[in-house]
Amino acid sequence: MDLPPLAQQFVLHFGEMGSRWGINRTVGQIYALLYISPRPLCADDVVEALGVSRSNVSMGLRELQGWNLVVPRHVADDRRDHFTTPGDVWQILRTLAEERKKREVDPTLSVLRELLMQTPGSDEDRFAQARMAEMHGLIEQLTTWYDDIRRLETERLVSLLAMGARVTKFLDIKDKVVTFGRGRSPRKA
Protein backbone atom coordinates (compact mmCIF):
# COMPACT_ATOMS: atom_id res chain seq x y z
CA MET A 1 0.00 0.00 0.00
CA ASP A 2 1.43 3.33 -1.02
CA LEU A 3 -0.81 6.24 -0.11
CA PRO A 4 -0.30 9.68 1.40
CA PRO A 5 0.12 9.35 5.17
CA LEU A 6 -3.28 10.55 6.34
CA ALA A 7 -5.09 8.59 3.70
CA GLN A 8 -3.15 5.48 4.59
CA GLN A 9 -3.92 5.72 8.31
CA PHE A 10 -7.59 6.22 7.56
CA VAL A 11 -7.71 3.24 5.21
CA LEU A 12 -5.87 1.00 7.64
CA HIS A 13 -8.21 1.95 10.46
CA PHE A 14 -11.25 1.07 8.40
CA GLY A 15 -9.64 -2.22 7.56
CA GLU A 16 -9.15 -3.02 11.22
CA MET A 17 -12.64 -1.92 12.20
CA GLY A 18 -14.13 -3.96 9.39
CA SER A 19 -14.51 -7.07 11.48
CA ARG A 20 -16.42 -5.20 14.18
CA TRP A 21 -18.74 -3.81 11.56
CA GLY A 22 -19.48 -7.15 9.98
CA ILE A 23 -17.41 -6.66 6.86
CA ASN A 24 -13.95 -7.93 6.10
CA ARG A 25 -10.72 -6.01 6.05
CA THR A 26 -10.50 -5.55 2.31
CA VAL A 27 -14.07 -4.32 2.05
CA GLY A 28 -13.45 -1.82 4.82
CA GLN A 29 -10.33 -0.57 3.13
CA ILE A 30 -11.95 -0.25 -0.26
CA TYR A 31 -14.76 1.77 1.23
CA ALA A 32 -12.38 4.05 3.08
CA LEU A 33 -10.28 4.56 -0.01
CA LEU A 34 -13.24 5.51 -2.16
CA TYR A 35 -14.63 7.72 0.56
CA ILE A 36 -11.55 9.94 0.69
CA SER A 37 -10.71 9.79 -2.97
CA PRO A 38 -11.33 13.09 -4.79
CA ARG A 39 -12.37 11.25 -7.94
CA PRO A 40 -13.95 7.92 -8.83
CA LEU A 41 -11.52 5.01 -8.94
CA CYS A 42 -11.55 1.93 -11.11
CA ALA A 43 -10.87 -1.55 -9.79
CA ASP A 44 -7.25 -1.44 -10.90
CA ASP A 45 -6.66 1.80 -9.03
CA VAL A 46 -7.90 0.06 -5.92
CA VAL A 47 -5.68 -2.95 -6.54
CA GLU A 48 -2.71 -0.63 -6.88
CA ALA A 49 -3.57 1.47 -3.84
CA LEU A 50 -4.30 -1.42 -1.48
CA GLY A 51 -2.03 -4.14 -2.85
CA VAL A 52 -4.65 -6.90 -2.85
CA SER A 53 -5.69 -9.19 -5.64
CA ARG A 54 -7.84 -8.09 -8.49
CA SER A 55 -10.51 -10.65 -7.72
CA ASN A 56 -10.65 -9.64 -4.11
CA VAL A 57 -11.35 -6.08 -5.18
CA SER A 58 -14.01 -7.28 -7.53
CA MET A 59 -15.79 -9.13 -4.75
CA GLY A 60 -15.37 -6.25 -2.35
CA LEU A 61 -16.85 -3.76 -4.77
CA ARG A 62 -19.72 -6.10 -5.43
CA GLU A 63 -20.45 -6.38 -1.73
CA LEU A 64 -20.29 -2.63 -1.21
CA GLN A 65 -22.65 -2.12 -4.09
CA GLY A 66 -24.98 -4.61 -2.45
CA TRP A 67 -24.91 -2.35 0.59
CA ASN A 68 -25.54 0.69 -1.63
CA LEU A 69 -22.47 2.25 -0.09
CA VAL A 70 -20.61 2.40 -3.37
CA VAL A 71 -22.02 3.37 -6.74
CA PRO A 72 -20.59 2.92 -10.23
CA ARG A 73 -19.84 6.10 -12.08
CA HIS A 74 -18.83 6.46 -15.67
CA VAL A 75 -15.71 8.36 -16.48
CA ALA A 76 -15.22 9.89 -19.93
CA ASP A 77 -12.81 8.14 -22.29
CA ASP A 78 -12.46 5.06 -20.16
CA ARG A 79 -14.27 1.82 -20.74
CA ARG A 80 -13.57 0.63 -17.23
CA ASP A 81 -16.14 0.97 -14.48
CA HIS A 82 -15.30 3.54 -11.87
CA PHE A 83 -16.72 3.78 -8.37
CA THR A 84 -17.44 6.38 -5.71
CA THR A 85 -19.17 6.63 -2.40
CA PRO A 86 -22.17 8.93 -2.24
CA GLY A 87 -20.83 12.32 -1.22
CA ASP A 88 -23.38 13.38 1.38
CA VAL A 89 -22.56 11.86 4.74
CA TRP A 90 -26.17 12.10 5.87
CA GLN A 91 -27.20 10.07 2.91
CA ILE A 92 -24.54 7.54 3.81
CA LEU A 93 -25.95 7.36 7.32
CA ARG A 94 -29.43 6.67 6.01
CA THR A 95 -28.16 3.96 3.72
CA LEU A 96 -26.24 2.36 6.53
CA ALA A 97 -29.21 2.43 8.86
CA GLU A 98 -31.45 0.99 6.18
CA GLU A 99 -29.11 -1.83 5.28
CA ARG A 100 -28.29 -2.76 8.81
CA LYS A 101 -31.93 -2.87 9.71
CA LYS A 102 -32.58 -5.09 6.73
CA ARG A 103 -29.83 -7.52 7.69
CA GLU A 104 -29.80 -7.40 11.46
CA VAL A 105 -33.32 -6.61 12.57
CA ASP A 106 -35.88 -7.60 9.97
CA PRO A 107 -35.09 -11.32 9.95
CA THR A 108 -35.49 -11.48 13.71
CA LEU A 109 -38.70 -9.51 13.60
CA SER A 110 -40.21 -11.94 11.16
CA VAL A 111 -39.07 -14.98 13.12
CA LEU A 112 -40.58 -13.48 16.25
CA ARG A 113 -43.86 -12.95 14.47
CA GLU A 114 -43.90 -16.56 13.35
CA LEU A 115 -43.10 -17.88 16.79
CA LEU A 116 -45.77 -15.72 18.39
CA MET A 117 -48.36 -17.22 16.06
CA GLN A 118 -47.61 -20.73 17.23
CA THR A 119 -49.45 -22.26 20.15
CA PRO A 120 -47.17 -23.03 23.07
CA GLY A 121 -47.12 -26.68 24.03
CA SER A 122 -45.73 -26.33 27.53
CA ASP A 123 -45.32 -23.90 30.38
CA GLU A 124 -41.74 -23.29 29.35
CA ASP A 125 -42.88 -22.34 25.89
CA ARG A 126 -45.62 -20.18 27.33
CA PHE A 127 -43.06 -18.24 29.30
CA ALA A 128 -40.67 -18.09 26.38
CA GLN A 129 -43.43 -16.73 24.20
CA ALA A 130 -44.18 -13.99 26.69
CA ARG A 131 -40.54 -12.92 26.57
CA MET A 132 -40.58 -13.03 22.81
CA ALA A 133 -43.65 -10.82 22.84
CA GLU A 134 -41.75 -8.26 24.89
CA MET A 135 -38.88 -8.30 22.47
CA HIS A 136 -41.20 -8.11 19.54
CA GLY A 137 -42.99 -5.12 21.02
CA LEU A 138 -39.73 -3.29 21.54
CA ILE A 139 -38.46 -3.93 18.05
CA GLU A 140 -41.75 -2.97 16.54
CA GLN A 141 -41.77 0.34 18.36
CA LEU A 142 -38.26 1.06 17.25
CA THR A 143 -38.89 0.22 13.64
CA THR A 144 -42.08 2.26 13.57
CA TRP A 145 -40.16 5.21 14.91
CA TYR A 146 -37.39 4.62 12.42
CA ASP A 147 -39.81 4.38 9.50
CA ASP A 148 -41.17 7.68 10.62
CA ILE A 149 -38.03 9.70 10.93
CA ARG A 150 -36.15 8.22 8.02
CA ARG A 151 -38.40 10.24 5.75
CA LEU A 152 -37.39 13.56 7.23
CA GLU A 153 -35.25 15.80 5.09
CA THR A 154 -31.74 16.18 6.37
CA GLU A 155 -32.30 19.68 7.63
CA ARG A 156 -35.14 18.64 9.91
CA LEU A 157 -33.30 15.60 11.05
CA VAL A 158 -30.36 17.76 12.02
CA SER A 159 -32.49 20.14 14.05
CA LEU A 160 -34.13 17.19 15.74
CA LEU A 161 -30.73 15.87 16.72
CA ALA A 162 -29.63 19.28 17.86
CA MET A 163 -32.63 19.46 20.17
CA GLY A 164 -31.75 16.15 21.72
CA ALA A 165 -33.58 15.46 24.93
CA ARG A 166 -34.91 18.99 25.05
CA VAL A 167 -37.79 17.96 22.83
CA THR A 168 -39.32 16.33 25.87
CA LYS A 169 -40.02 19.83 27.13
CA PHE A 170 -42.49 20.13 24.32
CA LEU A 171 -44.15 16.97 25.41
CA ASP A 172 -45.02 18.82 28.61
CA ILE A 173 -46.32 21.77 26.66
CA LYS A 174 -48.45 19.44 24.63
CA ASP A 175 -50.01 18.09 27.83
CA LYS A 176 -50.93 21.59 28.85
CA VAL A 177 -52.38 22.41 25.47
CA VAL A 178 -54.54 19.33 25.68
CA THR A 179 -55.70 20.42 29.12
CA PHE A 180 -56.65 23.83 27.79
CA GLY A 181 -58.63 22.23 25.00
CA ARG A 182 -60.72 20.41 27.58
CA GLY A 183 -62.18 23.59 28.89
CA ARG A 184 -60.06 24.34 31.95
CA SER A 185 -59.44 28.01 32.45
CA PRO A 186 -56.42 28.95 30.39
CA ARG A 187 -53.56 30.95 31.70
CA LYS A 188 -50.30 31.93 30.14
CA ALA A 189 -47.88 28.98 29.70
Next chain:
Amino acid sequence: MDLPPLAQQFVLHFGEMGSRWGINRTVGQIYALLYISPRPLCADDVVEALGVSRSNVSMGLRELQGWNLVVPRHVADDRRDHFTTPGDVWQILRTLAEERKKREVDPTLSVLRELLMQTPGSDEDRFAQARMAEMHGLIEQLTTWYDDIRRLETERLVSLLAMGARVTKFLDIKDKVVTFGRGRSPRKA
Protein backbone atom coordinates in the same frame (compact mmCIF):
# COMPACT_ATOMS: atom_id res chain seq x y z
CA MET B 1 -30.20 -29.71 21.88
CA ASP B 2 -33.40 -30.73 23.58
CA LEU B 3 -35.70 -27.82 24.31
CA PRO B 4 -39.40 -27.14 23.96
CA PRO B 5 -40.20 -26.35 20.30
CA LEU B 6 -40.65 -22.58 20.53
CA ALA B 7 -37.64 -22.14 22.73
CA GLN B 8 -35.57 -24.22 20.39
CA GLN B 9 -36.51 -22.24 17.30
CA PHE B 10 -35.75 -19.01 19.10
CA VAL B 11 -32.37 -20.23 20.27
CA LEU B 12 -31.43 -21.55 16.84
CA HIS B 13 -32.39 -18.27 15.21
CA PHE B 14 -30.18 -16.31 17.57
CA GLY B 15 -27.37 -18.68 16.81
CA GLU B 16 -27.72 -18.07 13.11
CA MET B 17 -28.01 -14.33 13.48
CA GLY B 18 -24.97 -14.27 15.71
CA SER B 19 -22.55 -13.82 12.86
CA ARG B 20 -24.46 -10.81 11.55
CA TRP B 21 -24.40 -9.28 15.00
CA GLY B 22 -20.69 -9.76 15.48
CA ILE B 23 -20.91 -12.59 17.97
CA ASN B 24 -20.49 -16.30 17.37
CA ARG B 25 -23.16 -18.92 17.22
CA THR B 26 -22.70 -20.27 20.72
CA VAL B 27 -22.78 -16.82 22.28
CA GLY B 28 -25.98 -16.01 20.43
CA GLN B 29 -27.57 -19.23 21.58
CA ILE B 30 -26.53 -18.77 25.17
CA TYR B 31 -28.01 -15.31 25.23
CA ALA B 32 -31.26 -16.47 23.69
CA LEU B 33 -31.52 -19.34 26.10
CA LEU B 34 -31.02 -17.15 29.14
CA TYR B 35 -33.39 -14.55 27.77
CA ILE B 36 -36.32 -16.93 27.57
CA SER B 37 -35.48 -18.94 30.65
CA PRO B 38 -37.89 -18.39 33.54
CA ARG B 39 -35.08 -18.81 36.05
CA PRO B 40 -31.33 -18.25 36.18
CA LEU B 41 -29.30 -21.08 34.68
CA CYS B 42 -25.87 -22.34 35.62
CA ALA B 43 -23.20 -23.21 33.11
CA ASP B 44 -24.03 -26.89 33.22
CA ASP B 45 -27.67 -26.20 32.45
CA VAL B 46 -26.50 -24.35 29.37
CA VAL B 47 -24.19 -27.18 28.36
CA GLU B 48 -27.06 -29.57 28.67
CA ALA B 49 -29.55 -27.39 26.81
CA LEU B 50 -27.28 -26.49 23.91
CA GLY B 51 -25.05 -29.52 23.68
CA VAL B 52 -21.76 -27.64 23.45
CA SER B 53 -18.64 -28.05 25.51
CA ARG B 54 -18.34 -26.79 29.01
CA SER B 55 -15.39 -24.55 28.15
CA ASN B 56 -17.22 -23.04 25.23
CA VAL B 57 -20.05 -22.07 27.56
CA SER B 58 -17.59 -20.60 29.99
CA MET B 59 -16.10 -18.39 27.30
CA GLY B 60 -19.50 -17.44 25.96
CA LEU B 61 -20.76 -16.42 29.38
CA ARG B 62 -17.63 -14.42 29.94
CA GLU B 63 -18.11 -12.57 26.67
CA LEU B 64 -21.76 -11.85 27.40
CA GLN B 65 -20.84 -10.50 30.81
CA GLY B 66 -18.32 -8.27 29.09
CA TRP B 67 -21.20 -6.91 27.07
CA ASN B 68 -23.26 -6.51 30.25
CA LEU B 69 -25.94 -8.54 28.58
CA VAL B 70 -25.77 -11.32 31.12
CA VAL B 71 -25.40 -10.97 34.86
CA PRO B 72 -24.48 -13.53 37.51
CA ARG B 73 -27.16 -14.24 40.04
CA HIS B 74 -26.88 -16.30 43.14
CA VAL B 75 -29.29 -19.09 43.71
CA ALA B 76 -29.98 -20.40 47.18
CA ASP B 77 -28.47 -23.75 48.12
CA ASP B 78 -26.26 -23.96 45.07
CA ARG B 79 -22.62 -23.09 45.00
CA ARG B 80 -22.57 -22.79 41.25
CA ASP B 81 -22.87 -19.42 39.55
CA HIS B 82 -26.15 -18.85 37.82
CA PHE B 83 -26.86 -16.33 35.08
CA THR B 84 -29.75 -14.28 33.74
CA THR B 85 -30.35 -11.53 31.25
CA PRO B 86 -31.67 -8.28 32.69
CA GLY B 87 -35.44 -8.54 32.52
CA ASP B 88 -36.38 -5.14 31.20
CA VAL B 89 -36.07 -5.04 27.44
CA TRP B 90 -35.58 -1.28 27.45
CA GLN B 91 -32.63 -1.70 29.70
CA ILE B 92 -31.27 -4.31 27.35
CA LEU B 93 -31.63 -1.87 24.49
CA ARG B 94 -29.67 0.77 26.36
CA THR B 95 -26.93 -1.66 27.19
CA LEU B 96 -26.73 -2.80 23.61
CA ALA B 97 -26.55 0.74 22.31
CA GLU B 98 -23.91 1.63 24.84
CA GLU B 99 -21.73 -1.34 24.11
CA ARG B 100 -22.02 -1.11 20.37
CA LYS B 101 -21.12 2.55 20.47
CA LYS B 102 -18.11 1.77 22.61
CA ARG B 103 -16.89 -0.90 20.22
CA GLU B 104 -17.98 0.34 16.83
CA VAL B 105 -18.03 4.11 17.01
CA ASP B 106 -15.71 5.43 19.69
CA PRO B 107 -12.49 4.00 18.24
CA THR B 108 -13.21 5.59 14.88
CA LEU B 109 -14.10 8.87 16.48
CA SER B 110 -10.79 9.00 18.27
CA VAL B 111 -8.82 8.03 15.18
CA LEU B 112 -10.60 10.75 13.24
CA ARG B 113 -9.71 13.29 15.88
CA GLU B 114 -6.07 12.29 15.69
CA LEU B 115 -5.96 12.44 11.93
CA LEU B 116 -7.63 15.84 11.90
CA MET B 117 -4.91 17.18 14.18
CA GLN B 118 -2.17 16.23 11.76
CA THR B 119 -1.01 18.63 9.06
CA PRO B 120 -1.70 17.32 5.57
CA GLY B 121 1.41 16.90 3.47
CA SER B 122 -0.19 16.86 0.05
CA ASP B 123 -3.31 17.89 -1.81
CA GLU B 124 -4.61 14.36 -1.62
CA ASP B 125 -4.27 14.43 2.14
CA ARG B 126 -5.86 17.84 2.26
CA PHE B 127 -8.89 16.50 0.44
CA ALA B 128 -8.93 13.35 2.53
CA GLN B 129 -8.86 15.43 5.67
CA ALA B 130 -11.83 17.45 4.52
CA ARG B 131 -13.81 14.25 4.05
CA MET B 132 -12.72 13.02 7.44
CA ALA B 133 -13.92 16.28 8.93
CA GLU B 134 -17.35 15.67 7.44
CA MET B 135 -17.47 12.21 8.87
CA HIS B 136 -16.23 13.43 12.21
CA GLY B 137 -18.89 16.12 12.32
CA LEU B 138 -21.61 13.63 11.62
CA ILE B 139 -20.48 11.16 14.24
CA GLU B 140 -20.05 13.88 16.78
CA GLN B 141 -23.59 15.13 16.26
CA LEU B 142 -24.93 11.64 16.60
CA THR B 143 -23.03 10.87 19.76
CA THR B 144 -23.99 14.18 21.31
CA TRP B 145 -27.61 13.40 20.61
CA TYR B 146 -27.19 9.90 21.95
CA ASP B 147 -25.53 11.12 25.14
CA ASP B 148 -28.48 13.36 25.59
CA ILE B 149 -31.32 10.92 25.19
CA ARG B 150 -29.71 7.94 26.83
CA ARG B 151 -30.37 9.62 30.14
CA LEU B 152 -34.12 9.81 29.66
CA GLU B 153 -36.23 7.53 31.77
CA THR B 154 -37.88 4.80 29.82
CA GLU B 155 -41.29 6.37 30.01
CA ARG B 156 -40.13 9.57 28.36
CA LEU B 157 -38.12 7.67 25.81
CA VAL B 158 -41.19 5.70 24.87
CA SER B 159 -43.31 8.79 24.38
CA LEU B 160 -40.57 10.32 22.31
CA LEU B 161 -40.54 7.28 20.09
CA ALA B 162 -44.31 7.28 19.90
CA MET B 163 -44.22 10.84 18.69
CA GLY B 164 -41.82 9.94 15.94
CA ALA B 165 -41.48 12.58 13.29
CA ARG B 166 -44.37 14.54 14.73
CA VAL B 167 -42.03 16.22 17.16
CA THR B 168 -40.88 18.38 14.28
CA LYS B 169 -44.26 20.14 14.55
CA PHE B 170 -43.06 21.47 17.86
CA LEU B 171 -39.97 22.80 16.22
CA ASP B 172 -42.32 25.07 14.25
CA ILE B 173 -44.08 26.11 17.44
CA LYS B 174 -40.75 26.88 18.97
CA ASP B 175 -40.02 29.22 16.06
CA LYS B 176 -43.25 31.03 16.77
CA VAL B 177 -42.49 31.31 20.45
CA VAL B 178 -39.14 32.83 19.65
CA THR B 179 -40.86 35.29 17.34
CA PHE B 180 -43.27 36.27 20.12
CA GLY B 181 -40.37 36.76 22.45
CA ARG B 182 -38.91 39.30 20.09
CA GLY B 183 -41.75 41.70 20.66
CA ARG B 184 -44.12 41.03 17.80
CA SER B 185 -47.75 41.27 18.84
CA PRO B 186 -48.79 37.90 20.26
CA ARG B 187 -51.94 36.13 19.28
CA LYS B 188 -53.28 32.76 20.19
CA ALA B 189 -51.32 29.90 18.60
Next chain:
DNA sequence: CTGTAGTTTCAGAAAATACTGAAATATCCG
Protein backbone atom coordinates in the same frame (compact mmCIF):
# COMPACT_ATOMS: atom_id res chain seq x y z
C1' DC C 1 -15.87 -13.09 -36.82
C1' DT C 2 -11.74 -12.30 -34.17
C1' DG C 3 -8.92 -10.06 -31.03
C1' DT C 4 -8.59 -7.27 -27.01
C1' DA C 5 -9.63 -5.08 -22.72
C1' DG C 6 -12.28 -5.55 -18.84
C1' DT C 7 -14.75 -8.17 -15.35
C1' DT C 8 -16.44 -12.09 -12.77
C1' DT C 9 -16.39 -16.74 -11.13
C1' DC C 10 -14.51 -20.41 -8.71
C1' DA C 11 -11.63 -24.04 -6.65
C1' DG C 12 -8.28 -24.35 -3.61
C1' DA C 13 -4.65 -22.09 -0.39
C1' DA C 14 -4.07 -19.24 3.55
C1' DA C 15 -5.65 -17.03 7.49
C1' DA C 16 -8.69 -16.23 11.12
C1' DT C 17 -12.06 -17.85 14.30
C1' DA C 18 -14.50 -21.06 17.07
C1' DC C 19 -14.59 -25.21 19.71
C1' DT C 20 -12.98 -29.02 22.52
C1' DG C 21 -10.94 -31.86 26.29
C1' DA C 22 -7.54 -32.01 29.51
C1' DA C 23 -5.02 -29.80 32.85
C1' DA C 24 -4.58 -25.98 35.97
C1' DT C 25 -6.68 -22.93 39.06
C1' DA C 26 -9.87 -21.21 42.31
C1' DT C 27 -13.44 -21.62 45.97
C1' DC C 28 -15.73 -23.49 49.56
C1' DC C 29 -16.44 -26.47 53.56
C1' DG C 30 -15.29 -29.23 57.34
Next chain:
DNA sequence: CGGATATTTCAGTATTTTCTGAAACTACAG
Protein backbone atom coordinates in the same frame (compact mmCIF):
# COMPACT_ATOMS: atom_id res chain seq x y z
C1' DC D 1 -4.99 -28.13 55.81
C1' DG D 2 -7.34 -31.61 52.63
C1' DG D 3 -10.81 -32.88 49.79
C1' DA D 4 -14.60 -31.89 46.92
C1' DT D 5 -16.77 -29.09 43.63
C1' DA D 6 -16.82 -25.48 40.32
C1' DT D 7 -14.54 -22.64 36.87
C1' DT D 8 -11.00 -21.05 33.68
C1' DT D 9 -7.15 -21.50 30.72
C1' DC D 10 -4.88 -23.27 26.93
C1' DA D 11 -2.89 -25.99 23.21
C1' DG D 12 -4.45 -28.40 19.59
C1' DT D 13 -8.18 -29.38 16.20
C1' DA D 14 -12.04 -28.25 13.41
C1' DT D 15 -14.65 -25.02 11.02
C1' DT D 16 -15.45 -20.88 8.69
C1' DT D 17 -14.04 -17.00 6.26
C1' DT D 18 -11.07 -14.55 3.33
C1' DC D 19 -8.04 -14.23 -0.40
C1' DT D 20 -5.72 -15.55 -4.64
C1' DG D 21 -4.61 -16.90 -9.49
C1' DA D 22 -6.31 -19.09 -13.31
C1' DA D 23 -9.94 -19.73 -16.26
C1' DA D 24 -14.37 -18.32 -18.04
C1' DC D 25 -17.16 -14.90 -19.46
C1' DT D 26 -18.69 -10.26 -21.61
C1' DA D 27 -18.72 -6.41 -24.50
C1' DC D 28 -16.95 -4.00 -27.88
C1' DA D 29 -13.88 -2.39 -31.94
C1' DG D 30 -12.03 -3.40 -36.11
